[in-house]
Amino acid sequence: MSASSPQVERDRIDGVRLPPVTALGMLSLALVLVAGIYLSAHLPKHVPLGPAIALLAASALVFTGNALALSRVDGFPWRRFFGVARWALLAYATISAMIEYVFLRNHTGGSPLIVLTLSLIVFALNVPLLIGFTVARYDQPAPAGSGAPAGPPS
Amino acid sequence: MAQAVVSTPGGTIGDGPAAVIERPDFQIVPRAGLPIVAVVLGLLVAGVAVDKLWPLIFLHVVGGAAWTIIDLFLGFVLGPIMGQLSIPARVEFTTRLMPKMVLIMPTVVTVTLVAGWQLSTFLGTNLTGNPLHGWVVASFIVVGVMAVIALGLLEPANIAVLTELKKPQPNPAVIERLMKRFIYTAGATGLMQIATLVIMTKLSAG
Numbered sequence: 614m615s616a617s618s619p620q621v622e623r624d625r626i627d628g629v630r631l632p633p634v635t636a637l638g639m640l641s642l643a644l645v646l647v648a649g650i651y652l653s654a655h656l657p658k659h660v661p662l663g664p665a666i667a668l669l670a671a672s673a674l675v676f677t678g679n680a681l682a683l684s685r686v687d688g689f690p691w692r693r694f695f696g697v698a699r700w701a702l703l704a705y706a707t708i709s710a711m712i713e714y715v716f717l718r719n720h721t722g723g724s725p726l727i728v729l730t731l732s733l734i735v736f737a738l739n740v741p742l743l744i745g746f747t748v749a750r751y752d753q754p755a756p757a758g759s760g761a762p763a764g765p766p767s
Numbered sequence: 768m769a770q771a772v773v774s775t776p777g778g779t780i781g782d783g784p785a786a787v788i789e790r791p792d793f794q795i796v797p798r799a800g801l802p803i804v805a806v807v808l809g810l811l812v813a814g815v816a817v818d819k820l821w822p823l824i825f826l827h828v829v830g831g832a833a834w835t836i837i838d839l840f841l842g843f844v845l846g847p848i849m850g851q852l853s854i855p856a857r858v859e860f861t862t863r864l865m866p867k868m869v870l871i872m873p874t875v876v877t878v879t880l881v882a883g884w885q886l887s888t889f890l891g892t893n894l895t896g897n898p899l900h901g902w903v904v905a906s907f908i909v910v911g912v913m914a915v916i917a918l919g920l921l922e923p924a925n926i927a928v929l930t931e932l933k934k935p936q937p938n939p940a941v942i943e944r945l946m947k948r949f950i951y952t953a954g955a956t957g958l959m960q961i962a963t964l965v966i967m968t969k970l971s972a973g
Contacts, residue, residue: 635919635923642914643911647911653893653904653907654904711808712880715881718885719884740922
């Protein structure tokens, strides 16, 4: 089957040759959000930090594995990825800073603040990864006038 | 306004001869809106710093109302309409609506969450002993589910559609695929907003 045949193009667009970045990113995001919800449900009172740390560690692990798996994709359009991801990072760092601010305003400190801050960092890194990946995987333009789906480089 | 073209196979993706659709020029992130976002975030910082009831209620209710209504309207009214539009109409509508959503949604969500936390601290509803604490935690869970859907699927699809449409030769199949994702996830977050309405009305009723 030729590289430009509809079946190959359909496989590419479905991300068959890419790691499951979106699914893993959503899993990492879900884990860190559960950690945040757990902390928020207890604050400003004392919070047993074990579950939050475990969730944060799991989220960070999934995120790191996801980023590593993506970094090993040959020919991935990194220029496009970083072109989008850096602005998304700026936006979600700002959002995370606003959330951090409201907790600081209410005198959250010590270990809960550290776990919360690390959770926000993982959150702020995950979203640019998801947005950058979704944009970059479709970076390859379709052949002129073909109307065929574009896909990530194999 | 500058125009560009999108080649589509006769209006239906997958068969027929290619047709050409005009699309308006646009910015993925409308720069004119950035000062407005800065002002809104400045008001949020001031509202939290002042820590008075009225500014916090104002920020939380305005942000929350905008978030809920936009999600419901997009999920149940605009989404299905977009799905039925012709491809040229959908492309034109998308290039006018979605860049605004790139700025509006993160801003209203941030205002709602930050002001909401400060408001619940002010009212004491985030204390574990408060009788409404369970409802507050329920709202965190609903927001968490919506955040995973919106940040994992909806927002990336939105940006990717706009990026594709900015290309000299956008690929209609990619746009179609991402638009479907956008419309379905908008419907899912719209459904979750019904839960938000139940929780928030319960919290305000006491």
